[in-house]
Amino acid sequence: MLEKLQQRWKVNGVNLILIIFTFAVGGSLCGITGRKIMELTSIEKGIIWILAYILLITLLWPLCVILISIPLGQFSFFKKYIHKIWAKITGNKTADIPLIAVFASGAGSNAQKIIDYFNINNTAKIELVVCNKEGAGVLDIAKKYTIDTLLIEKDKFFNTDLYIRELQKRGIRFIVLAGFLWKVPSSLINAYPNRIVNIHPALLPKYGGKGMYGNRVHEAVIAAGDKESGITIHYVDELYDHGNIIFQASCKIDEKDTPGSLAQKIHLLEHQHYSTVIDNILKMQNRS
Ligand code: GAR
DSSP, X not given: OHHHHHHHHTOOHHHHHHHHHHHHHHHHHHHHHHHHHHHHSOOOTTHHHHHHHHHHHHHHHHHHHHHHHTTTTOHHHHHHHHHHHHHHHHTOGGGGSOXXXXXXXXXXXXXXXXXXXXXXXXXXXXXXXXXXSTTOHHHHHHHHTTOEEEEOOHHHHHHOSHHHHXXXXXXXXXXXXXXXXXXXXXXXXXXXXXXXXXXXXXXXTTTOSTTOOHHHHHHHHHHTTOSEEEEEEEEOXXXXXXXXXXXXXXXXXXXXXXXXXXXXXXXHHHHHHHHHHHHHHHHHHHHO
């Protein structure tokens, strides 16, 4: 039961305990405050008193829980939780959509397409752009769209859970790698099982692995004299460019093609397909 709650709320064990504790203390505080307020009124105990008390604690409950969540470090969870309940009451569907973090290291053309797609479609929201490179173009794109950014440091990324906690705190449900050049640590993969996808600018398993990114891939493809190349979207596992393949699309290579012209063809394919594939995965995961 606790495991189910943990999966449903997408939190780790410690946070789950703190959340349950917040509910308990917030509930008690709400009950006590409600009774004290009722004592100050001149309403006689009876049906009116009960109805007024119920109304009062319904209003007080979110306040008390939010108040208690602050010292317990669970404010962002409860803010979202109450937001969700409110969305259910008012029928506002956008509050319950999955939040995505896009990880990128470079120009961010894929990130931009994904942001544009979900801005129009509203089936998910790009909540955060995570970047490992100061000055990367993707940071300007995030700024333009007023999306929060997180500039990560190598040591903290590979040796601590700091960023995982940050992602969880922000309610991130899905991670999209779009030109992100660091390997993903096991701790992050375990925290987001089958919820991290990557795009690779070649038809894997060919031309993947450490050091194979961007133009290096296209140079290798051209040098090998291949007649076609393409894109691969796959789940991320502990190895570079290795997890289960979700989608591939290919393009022809002409004799005149250079690594630069092939890169353009590949980018076109990426921009055409990545967002819709992500959307389909999210819809599929939402159903199961
Ligand atoms: C994309 O072509 C993507 O496939 C590649 O980096 C480029 C990023 O472009 N990723 C890899 O090579 C990963 N092995 P962008 O910054 O314009 O989106």
